[in-house]
Amino acid sequence: MTYRLNATAGSLLGFLHRGPSSGWDLLATARVQIGQFWSITPSQVYRELAAMQAEGLIVAGESGPRDRRPYTLTDTGRQAFTEWIRSEPGPEVIRYPLLLTVAFGVHLEPDVLAGFLDRHRTEHAERLERYREVVAVAGGEMDPYARATLDFGIRYETAVLAWFDALPREVSARAPRD
Amino acid sequence: MTYRLNATAGSLLGFLHRGPSSGWDLLATARVQIGQFWSITPSQVYRELAAMQAEGLIVAGESGPRDRRPYTLTDTGRQAFTEWIRSEPGPEVIRYPLLLTVAFGVHLEPDVLAGFLDRHRTEHAERLERYREVVAVAGGEMDPYARATLDFGIRYETAVLAWFDALPREVSARAPRD
DNA sequence: TGGTACATGTAACATGTTACATGATTAG
DNA sequence: CTAATCATGTAACATGTTACATGTACCA
Numbered sequence: 162m163t164y165r166l167n168a169t170a171g172s173l174l175g176f177l178h179r180g181p182s183s184g185w186d187l188l189a190t191a192r193v194q195i196g197q198f199w200s201i202t203p204s205q206v207y208r209e210l211a212a213m214q215a216e217g218l219i220v221a222g223e224s225g226p227r228d229r230r231p232y233t234l235t236d237t238g239r240q241a242f243t244e245w246i247r248s249e250p251g252p253e254v255i256r257y258p259l260l261l262t263v264a265f266g267v268h269l270e271p272d273v274l275a276g277f278l279d280r281h282r283t284e285h286a287e288r289l290e291r292y293r294e295v296v297a298v299a300g301g302e303m304d305p306y307a308r309a310t311l312d313f314g315i316r317y318e319t320a321v322l323a324w325f326d327a328l329p330r331e332v333s334a335r336a337p338r339d
Numbered sequence: 340m341t342y343r344l345n346a347t348a349g350s351l352l353g354f355l356h357r358g359p360s361s362g363w364d365l366l367a368t369a370r371v372q373i374g375q376f377w378s379i380t381p382s383q384v385y386r387e388l389a390a391m392q393a394e395g396l397i398v399a400g401e402s403g404p405r406d407r408r409p410y411t412l413t414d415t416g417r418q419a420f421t422e423w424i425r426s427e428p429g430p431e432v433i434r435y436p437l438l439l440t441v442a443f444g445v446h447l448e449p450d451v452l453a454g455f456l457d458r459h460r461t462e463h464a465e466r467l468e469r470y471r472e473v474v475a476v477a478g479g480e481m482d483p484y485a486r487a488t489l490d491f492g493i494r495y496e497t498a499v500l501a502w503f504d505a506l507p508r509e510v511s512a513r514a515p516r517d
Numbered sequence: 518t519g520g521t522a523c524a525t526g527t528a529a530c531a532t533g534t535t536a537c538a539t540g541a542t543t544a545g
Numbered sequence: 546c547t548a549a550t551c552a553t554g555t556a557a558c559a560t561g562t563t564a565c566a567t568g569t570a571c572c573a
Contacts, residue, residue: 195442198434200533204535247448250437268420268424280427281431320494345559363524378561380562385527386526
């Protein structure tokens with residue numbers, strides 16, 4: 162029985178297949194590649210790396226400049242990753258506090274709710290814009306898997322924007338003042 | 340400074356505005372009303388209820404049949420809820436393990452990945468079906484806020500299904516066997 | 518009258534978040 | 546030479562998950 166990986170640890174191992182890398186770099190990579198649907202904080206990265214090293218899934222190399230400590234995948238780690246990636250992915254979890262606010266919108270001043278909706282809509286629009294730029298710039302040479310997850314992001318943001326725009330006045334309108 | 344609520348606790352207080360209710364019933368209500376974008380387990384409910392009672396946001400009534408213990412909102416609780424609902428909703432969090440699997444799809448046998456995709460697609464299709472039925476049955480008399488969150492679910496599931504269907508063969512196809 | 522679903526909870530653990538501490542290096 | 550950023554990490558806490566324990570009421 163090998164060490165049971167959680168999804169965050171599994172992803173880190175996945176990135177280590179590309180070669181040795183430091184926690185800092187892994188964090189940056191993760192944020193770019195899977196950040197849209199799998200958030201990761203620095204603490205988590207270092208915690209998982211420490212745990213995985215203790216289990217022998219990775220080994221730390223000599224620390225380089227600025228204490229950069231490159232981690233390398235071991236055979237045990239490779240095996241653990243393979244096991245993880247082959248296991249049935251767990252259920253999707255969406256936690257969208259804005260929707261809670263909407264759900265209890267009766268208890269909220271229309272102006273306040275409208276403000277929340279505005280800000281969140283803007284954020285989604287910006288994200289969509291960013292994804293589209295990535296496709297425009299790098300779309301051609303992306304591998305089909307990365308491309309598929311990016312496409313998910315684009316479709317998701319598009320759908321969310323359409324939702325914002327279809328919201329009935331009672332929900333989204335600021336109270337008229339005159 | 341009143342007690343700082345988390346979103347789960349805030350939602351429970353929100354439901355208590357409709358009248359006293361037991362933990363069990365709150366759980367059922369939450370699963371129906373906000374379960375699509377805010378998962379809740381029994382443990383959480385009882386833990387938050389205990390904490391909120393300790394803070395005086397709610398009071399437990401006489402336990403009825405089967406130990407049902409109805410909780411009632413206090414004025415302090417009402418105030419805490421108002422404060423919570425008026426606070427800027429936090430960022431959205433999506434955690435979709437299937438997308439991690441896709442992202443690392445290079446390391447996975449095509450058949451296995453195709454199987455995962457199949458099962459998840461089915462689940463999304465079923466969910467969409469369920470939402471549509473709710474609209475068909477209760478759509479008319481739903482309040483616009485509940486309707487808006489349900490609409491979010493419908494648009495989300497629709498977009499996800501479209502994503503599944505647009506996946507390129509390299510990603511979604513089972514290896515041809517012959 | 519025996520099984521099933523109801524109803525509340527506790528304990529242990531896994532994961533995620535926030536805040537902070539520390540020192541190294543680089544850019545201006 | 547000094548401020549900003551890089552890079553690693555720890556500590557404390559909040560939240561979420563899983564497994565289990567306990568007893569109650571209803572229904573066949």
